[in-house]
Amino acid sequence: MSGARFGYRWMVSPDGGEAKWVKQDEVATRYAAWTDCDDMSDAEVMKLRERRWFGARNDKQLQLAA
Numbered sequence: 001m002s003g004a005r006f007g008y009r010w011m012v013s014p015d016g017g018e019a020k021w022v023k024q025d026e027v028a029t030r031y032a033a034w035t036d037c038d039d040m041s042d043a044e045v046m047k048l049r050e051r052r053w054f055g056a057r058n059d060k061q062l063q064l065a066a
Helices: 002-006 024-030 042-065
Strands: 008-012 019-023
Touching (some): 002 008, 008 042, 019 024
């Protein structure tokens, strides 16, 4: 992705529900739990988000059922 040239990283949230450009100086402090996806293809990013999204949803459903 091209944002890295301007000091940004493409990041995906821990639950996969959000992906956005983040300033490099904020990665370690505000987005430490997020995954840096700058070197991934679009397909790889989508697979990561799907795994996290459906994993998080399944975990919540299991908690509700208990």
